[in-house]
Amino acid sequence: MISSIGMILVGLTGGIATGKSTVAGMFKECGATVIDADALAREVVQPGKPAWREIVSIFGKTALNPDRTLNRPVLGAKVFGHPAKLRRLERIIHPRVAREQIRLTKQAARNDPKAVVIYDVPLLFEAGIDTRVDTTIVVTADRETQVVRLKQRNGLSRAEALRRITSQMPLAEKRRRADHTVDGRLPRLQLKQQIRSLYQSLRAST
Structure with missing residues (x-):
C-alpha cells in the first residue's frame, strides 16, 4: 500500500467492455481523483x-x-x-x-488529506497492483454484453471479440478477488446512484 494516512487508494479494474471507463468517470463526477494507468x-x-x-x-x-x-x-x-x-x-x-x-x-x-483516489488499471490483479492499494473494485458484465459492445464500439467480429475477452483474466476470478463489484450493465441512473453511494462509503472510511 502506498496511500497516505487519511486518504484511500482504490484499484479499479474490470473486463474489456464491461463499463470500467464509465464507472471511473462517475467517480470523478463524485469528487474522486482518477488516475488512468493507460x-x-x-x-x-x-x-x-x-x-x-x-x-x-x-x-x-x-x-x-x-x-x-x-x-x-x-x-x-x-x-x-x-x-x-x-x-x-x-x-x-x-x-x-x-x-x-x-x-x-x-x-x-x-x-485533500481525505481524498478518494481511483487508480483505473486494466491489469490490477495480473500485475500484482492489488497489493499496493487499499481496496479493489471490479466492474463486471456478462460475456454476451461484452461481445455486443465490442462489435459496436470497435467494429470487431464475434470471433475477434471473443479472442479479446478470453485473452484476459476471467471475470469470475476478478470478482472472487475484489473487495467490491459493480454491474456495468445497470441503467445509467442506477449505476450513478450505486457509484455515488460507494464513493460516500469510501470517503467515510478515510
Whole structure:
C-alpha cells in the first residue's frame, strides 16, 4: 500500500467492455481523483523520453510512426507470442508508470488529506497492483454484453471479440478477488446512484 494516512487508494479494474471507463468517470463526477494507468503508459513513452529511447533501442525504428510516436500495433506484433520480449517491454514501462502513479497519489493527498483516489488499471490483479492499494473494485458484465459492445464500439467480429475477452483474466476470478463489484450493465441512473453511494462509503472510511 502506498496511500497516505487519511486518504484511500482504490484499484479499479474490470473486463474489456464491461463499463470500467464509465464507472471511473462517475467517480470523478463524485469528487474522486482518477488516475488512468493507460494514459500514464502513453505519457511515459512519448517521443524523446527515456522509455521511448529504450524501446526504440531494443525493438528498432520499425516500431515508430512517421511522427516518431510508438506504432502500437507493430510493437504489439513484435512481442505477441514472445513472453521474454513482452516482459522486457513491461520492465521498461511498468516501473515508470508506477512512479508517476505514486507521484500523482501523493499530490492528491496533499490537495485533500481525505481524498478518494481511483487508480483505473486494466491489469490490477495480473500485475500484482492489488497489493499496493487499499481496496479493489471490479466492474463486471456478462460475456454476451461484452461481445455486443465490442462489435459496436470497435467494429470487431464475434470471433475477434471473443479472442479479446478470453485473452484476459476471467471475470469470475476478478470478482472472487475484489473487495467490491459493480454491474456495468445497470441503467445509467442506477449505476450513478450505486457509484455515488460507494464513493460516500469510501470517503467515510478515510
